[in-house]
Amino acid sequence: MTSTTIQSDVTHHYLRPKKKFPNVWCAGCGNGIVMGALIRAIDKLGWDKDNVAVVSGIGCSSRMPVYLDFNTLHTTHGRALAFATGVKIAKPHMKVIVITGDGDALAIGGNHFIHACRRNIDITAILIDNKIYGMTGGQFAPTTPGGSYATTAPYGNYEKQFDVVKLAIGAGASYVARGTVYHSSQLEKLIIGGLQKKGFAIVDAFSNCHTYYGRMNREGDAVAMIKWFKTHAMPIEAARKLPPEKLKDKFITGLIHETDATEFCDEYQALVDRLAGKEAGR
Amino acid sequence: MTRKGNVKLLQGNEACVEGALYAGAQFFAGYPITPSTEIAEGMSREMPKRGGKFIQMEDEIGSIAAVIGASNAGCKSMTATSGPGFSLMQENIGYAYMTETPCVIINVQRGGPSTGLPTKIAQSDVMQARWGTHGDYTAITLAPSSARECFSETVRAFNIAERFRTPVTVLGDEVLGHMREIMTIPEPGELDVFDRIKPDVPHEWYRHFEITPSYVSPMASFGDGYRYNVSGLTHDQDGFPTAVASEIKEKLDKLRLKIERYIDEIASFRTEMMDDAHVAVISYGTVARAAYQAVRMARDRRIKVGAIQPFTIWPLHEVKLREMLANCRKVIVAELNMGQLVHEIRRVAPRNTEVFELNRYDGEVMTPLQILDKIREVL
Numbered sequence: 297m298t299s300t301t302i303q304s305d306v307t308h309h310y311l312r313p314k315k316k317f318p319n320v321w322c323a324g325c326g327n328g329i330v331m332g333a334l335i336r337a338i339d340k341l342g343w344d345k346d347n348v349a350v351v352s353g354i355g356c357s358s359r360m361p362v363y364l365d366f367n368t369l370h371t372t373h374g375r376a377l378a379f380a381t382g383v384k385i386a387k388p389h390m391k392v393i394v395i396t397g398d399g400d401a402l403a404i405g406g407n408h409f410i411h412a413c414r415r416n417i418d419i420t421a422i423l424i425d426n427k428i429y430g431m432t433g434g435q436f437a438p439t440t441p442g443g444s445y446a447t448t449a450p451y452g453n454y455e456k457q458f459d460v461v462k463l464a465i466g467a468g469a470s471y472v473a474r475g476t477v478y479h480s481s482q483l484e485k486l487i488i489g490g491l492q493k494k495g496f497a498i499v500d501a502f503s504n505c506h507t508y509y510g511r512m513n514r515e516g517d518a519v520a521m522i523k524w525f526k527t528h529a530m531p532i533e534a535a536r537k538l539p540p541e542k543l544k545d546k547f548i549t550g551l552i553h554e555t556d557a558t559e560f561c562d563e564y565q566a567l568v569d570r571l572a573g574k575e576a577g578r
Numbered sequence: 579m580t581r582k583g584n585v586k587l588l589q590g591n592e593a594c595v596e597g598a599l600y601a602g603a604q605f606f607a608g609y610p611i612t613p614s615t616e617i618a619e620g621m622s623r624e625m626p627k628r629g630g631k632f633i634q635m636e637d638e639i640g641s642i643a644a645v646i647g648a649s650n651a652g653c654k655s656m657t658a659t660s661g662p663g664f665s666l667m668q669e670n671i672g673y674a675y676m677t678e679t680p681c682v683i684i685n686v687q688r689g690g691p692s693t694g695l696p697t698k699i700a701q702s703d704v705m706q707a708r709w710g711t712h713g714d715y716t717a718i719t720l721a722p723s724s725a726r727e728c729f730s731e732t733v734r735a736f737n738i739a740e741r742f743r744t745p746v747t748v749l750g751d752e753v754l755g756h757m758r759e760i761m762t763i764p765e766p767g768e769l770d771v772f773d774r775i776k777p778d779v780p781h782e783w784y785r786h787f788e789i790t791p792s793y794v795s796p797m798a799s800f801g802d803g804y805r806y807n808v809s810g811l812t813h814d815q816d817g818f819p820t821a822v823a824s825e826i827k828e829k830l831d832k833l834r835l836k837i838e839r840y841i842d843e844i845a846s847f848r849t850e851m852m853d854d855a856h857v858a859v860i861s862y863g864t865v866a867r868a869a870y871q872a873v874r875m876a877r878d879r880r881i882k883v884g885a886i887q888p889f890t891i892w893p894l895h896e897v898k899l900r901e902m903l904a905n906c907r908k909v910i911v912a913e914l915n916m917g918q919l920v921h922e923i924r925r926v927a928p929r930n931t932e933v934f935e936l937n938r939y940d941g942e943v944m945t946p947l948q949i950l951d952k953i954r955e956v957l
Contacts, residue, residue, distance in 0.1 A: 312807070316818075345805060346801060346802075346803045346805060347801060349651075349800050349801075351647070361807070362807055362809065362818060362819065365805055366805060367800035367801065367804075367805055367806070368805075368806075368807045368808065369647065369650060369800075369808045370807065370808065370809035370810065370811065371643065371646075371673065371810065372643070372669055372670055372673050372810055375639060375640065375643040375670065378635065378636075378639065378640035378641075378643035378644050378647070379643045379644065379646060379647035380647060381633065381635070381640070381643075381644050381647065382605070382607060382633075382643065382644030382645060382646065382647025382648035382649075382650075382651070382655070383647040383648065383650065383651045383800060384647075385605070385631045385633055385644070385648060386604075386605055386631060386647070386648035386651035386652065386653045386655075387651045387652070387799075387800065387801050389801075390651070390800065390801050407636050407637060407640070408636060408640055408643075411635075411636040411640070564626070564631070567626050568626050568629060571626050571627050
């Protein structure tokens with residue numbers, strides 16, 4: 297048996313048997329690579345499928361949970377983290393994963409994003425960051441680089457961008473990492489790290505939308521765009537040793553920030569225990 | 579006078595909290611807003627003491643989202659808000675209808691539109707409670723008029739939500755929410771408490787949105803081993819998005835039929851002196867109290883008038899209402915808005931019954947004298 301067949305066996309074990317494939321994604325889309333990395337990560341951790349909830353919002357990336365054989369909640373645009381917060385608090389022993397996109401998490405869902413970071417609730421969010429609204433046909437997102445073209449930026453984007461990593465660190469997330477769909481095994485490791493982290497973890501996964509972003513900005517097809525990640529990614533370990541001018545056209549990947557802080561559900565349980573102790577002591 | 583049992587002096591909002599606890603609420607998410615905040619405050623005090631869950635979310639959109647998430651994870655869940663927050667919640671309330679997720683939303687109404695009158699009374703969200711979110715669905719809305727009813731209607735809201743897998747709105751108002759009244763908390767077992775029906779089939783057979791003879795599907799929770807999909811996209815019985823015409827229609831029919839077929843169970847009225855009445859006053863919420871007083875005053879003047887108070891304002895029980903109005907030539911609909919439920923009453927009233935409106939929308943309560951004047955005017 298070759299390693300590829302082993303891999304597809306693993307993947308199929310976590311896909312919904314009754315769900316009709318193919319999926320809604322364009323050929324060459326990076327979403328499938330992220331889904332594969334997530335499946336392998338969960339498989340390596342040996343988690344019980346019944347104990348995993350995958351929650352998403354709206355967009356191309358947010359279609360992922362529908363295909364996955366877990367407890368899955370495909371919610372409204374931008375609100376995945378708020379729904380997931382309810383699931384996690386209701387059943388703290390469950391592993392709660394959020395799949396979101398850059399528009400979903402940072403534009404319409406920006407408020408929930410910063411507050412999930414602030415609460416440090418034990419949820420792992422995987423943000424598939426393709427710099428564009430794909431499902432609605434290529435409008436600019438809060439991550440679309442300045443000067444880039446989009447269907448609502450026909451003369452080039454003149455807005456500023458969010459840096460997901462800085463935003464998450466500033467808002468209080470415990471684990472902040474960035475990967476790409478080219479570096480799929482690194483992405484898998486980063487997801488494993490996020491899933492294991494007690495507290496709010498965010499993995500910013502750079503992905504390609506060749507259908508809209510690539511075409512409108514002459515960045516080529518899926519292969520060309522994914523290769524761009526290869527040539528422009530700079531691992532954090534290497535970046536720390538380099539002067540800023542050498543990092544000019546690079547983006548940083550790897551585990552960028554990790555800290556230990558008290559987690560929301562633990563704090564709540566501590567309160568419940570404290571009140572129970574008080575009652576008993578009376 | 580000897581008092582027995584658990585007698586309390588409670589605001590309407592506090593009575594809602596007591597009702598929620600009686601019904602077995604396990605999860606509350608909310609955002610501060612006048613005049614409903616006492617409900618959030620009460621739940622923040624009580625939930626952690628009882629092993630329940632409380633969270634103050636970053637806004638009302640997040641609040642109802644967390645409520646729906648928690649309900650899918652098996653908790654009896656609720657939120658409380660007022661007009662502006664109710665507006666913010668609408669998209670996700672639609673998600674709860676579509677995904678058939680039980681939850682209770684208490685809207686302690688204040689004057690609107692917009693920020694309106696945070697500390698003054700209105701009943702102007704009646705139509706929003708029915709039609710607030712986009713798309714076709716059937717909504718259930720209950721309207722209490724006293725602290726006692728805030729308690730009992732909150733219990734009933736949970737029971738209906740769990741029984742029919744649907745959101746239920748309780749429409750209170752500012753005066754009701756803040757007025758203090760003596761009430762006896764019912765003993766455990768005195769009122770029915772209903773828990774959602776769980777599936778008893780193996781995992782492979784379970785369909786989260788199964789069309790059963792009653793149209794209500796048993797509901798597994800996340801973590802129970804059933805691993806179903808929930809989506810706000812129009813879905814098939816397994817919860818997977820569909821674009822098949824027959825499946826789309828089947829889904830929307832289910833949302834309607836599971837409620838319409840059980841209207842006798844859901845609808846609830848109180849009537850007073852309707853037996854020989856030629857004129858009826860229909861009112862709900864705080865206004866109903868003034869209406870009963872007005873009817874008594876009119877009876878003293880030998881006017882044959884009666885009062886009807888629907889507790890279930892959506893869906894309004896057309897058949898029952900028509901029966902009640904069979905001998906009434908005239909109906910007055912008294913509301914603290916510019917005329918909302920009156921449209922529904924006009925639609926369902928017998929053909930030869932004349933429908934009159936009595937509206938007040940200046941942030942003040944309706945007085946019995948105002949209603950009495952209207953009764954005499956229409957005679």
